[in-house]
Amino acid sequence: MSAARVLVVDDNPTNLKLASDVLEAAGYQVLKAADAEEAVVVIQETKPDLILMDIALPGMDGLTLTRLLKADQETHDILIVALTAFAMKGDDRKAFEAGCDGYISKPIDTRRLPLQVAEILKRPPPG
Numbered sequence: 001m002s003a004a005r006v007l008v009v010d011d012n013p014t015n016l017k018l019a020s021d022v023l024e025a026a027g028y029q030v031l032k033a034a035d036a037e038e039a040v041v042v043i044q045e046t047k048p049d050l051i052l053m054d055i056a057l058p059g060m061d062g063l064t065l066t067r068l069l070k071a072d073q074e075t076h077d078i079l080i081v082a083l084t085a086f087a088m089k090g091d092d093r094k095a096f097e098a099g100c101d102g103y104i105s106k107p108i109d110t111r112r113l114p115l116q117v118a119e120i121l122k123r124p125p126p127g
Contacts, residue, residue: 003027003028003029004028004029004049004050004117004121005028005029005030005031005046005047005048005049005050006023006028006029006030006031006048006049006050006051006052006117007030007031007032007033007039007042007043007048007050007051007052008020008023008030008031008032008033008051008052008083009032009033009034009035009036009038009039009051009052009053009054009057009062009065010034010052010054010057010083011034011035011054011056011057011058012054013034015054015106015108016032016034018108018110019052019083019108019113020032022108022110022113022114023113023114023117025114026113026114026117028114028117031046031048035057035058035059035060036057036059036060036061036062036064036065037059037060039051039053039065040065043069043075043078047074047075047078048078049078049079049121050078050079050080050081050117050120050121051069051078051079051080051081052081052083052104052117053065053066053080053081053082053083053100054083054084055082055083055084055091055095056084056085062082062084063082063094063095063098063100064098066080066082066095066098066099066100067098067099069099070098070099079101079102079120079121079123080099080100080101080102081100081101081102081103081104081116081117081120082095082098082100082102082103082104083104083106083108084103084104084105084106085105085106085107091103101120101123102116102120104116
């Protein structure tokens, strides 16, 4: 089986590099985007198996993009995990209500991230 394609969407270059490096070291094919608009282009070109979606993005935020992807027949089955520093009470609920399939708070635990991604990828596709 080929390596799962994981799109990391984060406007913070340090966070984007860290998550990408950790996942690449774990054997995943990693795609990167710095904002929602760039993510849309990447998704259209190479449909990822999983998206790690930062919530606070410039322009269109991550939850808005998640809603759009989940409403589109072409992309509704992509697993999306909110990856966010907004770890306030109720933020995970907002992420799930927007259609996210999981929630990981930042700062990421570099030892746990590949395991969390593997667990999420084992789930049956949504919808």
